[in-house]
Amino acid sequence: MTRPSLLDIRDLTVQLGGRPILQNIQLSVAQGEIVSLIGPNGAGKTTLLHVITGLVRPKSGSIHFGGKNITGWPPHRICRMGIACTFQIARPFPEMTAAENVQIGLWFGRRAKEIRRRSRPVGEEARRLLQLVGLEGKEETPGRELTLSEQRRLEVARALATGPRLLLLDEIAAGLSPQAVSHAAQLVRTLRDQGMTVLLIDHFLNLTARVSDRLVALDQGETIAEGPPAQVLHHPEVLSAYLGERPSKHAAGEDR
Numbered sequence: 364m365t366r367p368s369l370l371d372i373r374d375l376t377v378q379l380g381g382r383p384i385l386q387n388i389q390l391s392v393a394q395g396e397i398v399s400l401i402g403p404n405g406a407g408k409t410t411l412l413h414v415i416t417g418l419v420r421p422k423s424g425s426i427h428f429g430g431k432n433i434t435g436w437p438p439h440r441i442c443r444m445g446i447a448c449t450f451q452i453a454r455p456f457p458e459m460t461a462a463e464n465v466q467i468g469l470w471f472g473r474r475a476k477e478i479r480r481r482s483r484p485v486g487e488e489a490r491r492l493l494q495l496v497g498l499e500g501k502e503e504t505p506g507r508e509l510t511l512s513e514q515r516r517l518e519v520a521r522a523l524a525t526g527p528r529l530l531l532l533d534e535i536a537a538g539l540s541p542q543a544v545s546h547a548a549q550l551v552r553t554l555r556d557q558g559m560t561v562l563l564i565d566h567f568l569n570l571t572a573r574v575s576d577r578l579v580a581l582d583q584g585e586t587i588a589e590g591p592p593a594q595v596l597h598h599p600e601v602l603s604a605y606l607g608e609r610p611s612k613h614a615a616g617e618d619r
């Protein structure tokens with residue numbers, strides 16, 4: 364039985380600084396699915412995430428979420444619809460404790476009345492989310508004292524606090540030790556077991572094969588392969604994109 368699609372992107376084109384960044388992207392993510400976007404530096408992965416969250420406006424094409432057309436909506440409205448993201452560079456509020464950082468996510472865009480109606484008090488819910496991401500015992504630790512791996516987990520907890528149906532994770536395993544990467548993989552599996560739909564970016568291919576149902580490979584703003592991890596990771600175009608054996612379309616304007 365095919366699962367209903369939660370996110371549907373059709374014919375998406377993005378232009379930044381007068382240059383095409385994404386071209387004719389088609390992407391569907393089904394309810395409960397884990398999909399990874401892979402591709403070399405500058406492929407357009409982060410830009411695609413930013414278009415989904417409303418940080419970047421597409422030139423053309425559409426984005427539907429839960430059947431609703433959210434194309435061009437502002438970020439706060441998209442977040443309230445149920446899409447949350449973590450950023451490549453984790454930036455917790457440094458002077459706030461881990462629990463306070465999560466509480467900001469719990470308060471985001473909600474009225475006090477709505478917060479009071481919650482079944483769990485905010486402090487308790489923040490502790491539950493910190494436990495879920497493996498930060499139990501760190502509730503009172505200020506953001507600045509957390510390790511990189513812990514800051515990434517805090518980002519995930521903060522994103523979960525907004526109550527998403529779709530979680531976008533940008534490079535949560537980049538720069539981590541092998542053990543911390545395993546923890547990140549376990550975290551993604553735990554989220555899946557709880558029914559979360561996840562779209563993740565994995566430039567270094569640390570997590571993809573371990574956790575994804577499907578991979579979508581981008582290169583120079585276009586989809587070059589899509590399918591089960593084993594198939595996509597051995598696709599000739601994906602191999603040559605990663606090994607750099609293809610002509611660059613934007614060679615003249617390349618800024619990375």
Ligand SMILES: Nc1ncnc2c1ncn2[C@@H]1O[C@H](COP(=O)(O)OP(=O)(O)OP(=O)(O)O)[C@@H](O)[C@H]1O
Nearest residue numbers: 379380384403404405406407408409410411566618
């Ligand atoms: N605001 C912007 N203005 C102009 N060009 C931009 C802007 N943001 C990104 N780009 C360009 O868009 C292209 C895609 O960038 P993007 O960050 O989406 O790639 P990526 O696949 O996420 O790469 P990485 O793995 O290095 O994070 C790059 O060439 C980048 O320089």
